[in-house]
Amino acid sequence: MRPQLVVCASGSGSNFEAIVRASREGRLDADVGGLVVSRAEALAVERARRLGVPVVTLAVREFATRAEWDDAMVARLREWRADWVVLAGYLSLIGPRTLHAFSGRIVNSHPALLPKFGGAGMYGDRVHAAVIAAGERETGLTVHTIDEEYDRGHVLAQARVPVESGDDARALAERVKAREREFYPEVLQQLVTGRITIG
Ligand code: GRF
Secondary structure (H helix, E strand, O other), rough: OOOOEEEOOOOOOOOHHHHHHHHOOOOOEEEEEEEEEOOOOOHHHHHHHHHHOOOOEHHHHOOOOHHHHHHHHHHHHHHHHHHEEEEOOOOOOHHHHHHHHOOEEEEEEOOOOOOOOOOOOOOOOHHHHHHHHOOEEEEEEEEEOOOHHHHOOEEEEEEEEOOOOOOOHHHHHHHHHHHHHHHHHHHHHHHHHOOOOOO
């Protein structure tokens, strides 16, 4: 049986779609069993419907406590038989019960070369604005694991992307995302086929 991925997203879901396409076009030996979104308005929901991928909204604010939300996440990931949990622009912090239940099997893509330009508040265009403000000539992507010790997630792979003169955060974000839509599925393929291992 092919490994099962469950993707978690909060935004446009372009990486989610790239992963589904890679799976369906024979570039990724895994199936996408479902999409979890943190807010019902995420554009990713539309993509999931169009692609025929089951989707569920698990919004923290719809649960009485964070622990209940965390339990619902674990239950859903188990129901969808997730072998890997793939974060793709997912903006909620993963809860401790999910981290424990899927320890070493949760991966994320960050749009910069970690450890630079990571940490609290570093998401979306803020990352790219910070890269430009720092005068960097190069940025990129980092695919890494998430575990109980957030900041010590293991770096699985990085790709480099040039910063060009005249770039604003939007232009740089687009260049990085274009690379990410190829690179993230490639790294997932290496992961599910055991060519890269964790820890
Ligand atoms: C990606 O650049 C990813 O690295 C970051 O959020 C962005 C999500 O974009 N964590 P999309 O929703 O996949 O289009």
